[in-house]
Amino acid sequence: AACSSNVSASAPSSEAQLHQFHLPALPSPITVRTIPSLGLTFQLWPSATTLLRFLPASPHLLPRPPAAHCPLSILELGSGTGAAGLALAAALPAHTVLSDLPAALPNLRHNASLNAPLLDSRGGSVSVVPLPWGDAAAMGAVVAPAPASRFDLVVASDVVYYEELVDPLIETLRFFVKGDVVFLMAHMRRWKRTDKKFFGKARKVFDIEVLHKDPPPEGWRHGPVVYRFTVKKQRHNK
Structure with missing residues (x-):
């Protein structure tokens, strides 16, 4: 199965649930704990599944x-x-x-530990940091350990939904997505007004192209779309 959910028959839906993702490249599944009763951040969203399947299967899109x-x-x-x-x-x-608001970090660390043996065996690793969008001190702290080694890639899935977070998100992208750094975002359209505001502002800073579209999940009108954002090249007038 591509994705399976293992939940105790006796556990109420508000309690923690374990979900597994089986990828062709991996000898064992990725396992994550969700806690739906704690809110949106602790749930699984379709775009995350799209991103984690699409990118490993598309090595030509990687920066190296x-x-x-x-x-x-x-x-x-x-x-x-x-x-x-x-x-x-x-x-x-x-x-x-892995970054999010402080409340999300304990569950992120838990999920990192669940997958530690698999990560170790593959030569991958994760760290968990607090990163409220638009927070200059938090953004600086993310790059402080090794300012010379920038990120190859910035990714996100299903992060455009609250209109009041559009400006902080754009500010965060401007901070991290510079030079040759690419931002890949998996997004499912939900709120026309929020989408219009986000993409309108983002296109002033970035060139945006569609890389991939998935069909709508059952019960949804739109399917997840993967976008690539690259910094607009400066045009110098002679």
């Missing part, structure tokens, strides 16, 4: 070929359960920095 002795360096924004970031760390392999 990863290797066990030289993994890619990836920052995941709004990691939630960490499903996508953990899968990329194992499958590519990569060192992935």
Whole structure:
């Protein structure tokens, strides 16, 4: 099975659930704990599944070929359960920095520990950091350990839904997505007004192209879409 959910028959739906993702490149599944009763951040969303399947199957889109002795360096924004970031760390392999608001970090660390043996065997690794979008101190702290080694790639899935977070998200992207760094975002359209605001502002800074579209999941009008954001090249007038 591509994705299975293992939940005790006696456990109420509000309690923690374990979900597994089986990827062709991996000898064992990625396992993540969700806690739906704690809110949106602790749930699994369709775009995360799209991203974790699409990117390992599309090596030509990576900035360079990863290797066990030289993994890619990836920052995941709004990691939630960490499903996508953990899968990329194992499958590519990569060192992935999982980031989210402080309340999400204990579950992210739990999920990182669940997958530690698989990551170790693949030459991948993860770290977990707090990163409220637009917070200059938090953004600086993410790059402080090794400012010379920037990220190869920034990724996110299902992060455009609250209109008030559009500006902080754009500010965060401007901070991390510079030079040759690419941002890959899996997104499922839900709120026309929020989407219009986000993409309108993003296109002033980035060139945006569609890389992949999945069909709508059952019960949804739109399917997840994977976008690539690259910094607009400066045009110098002579």
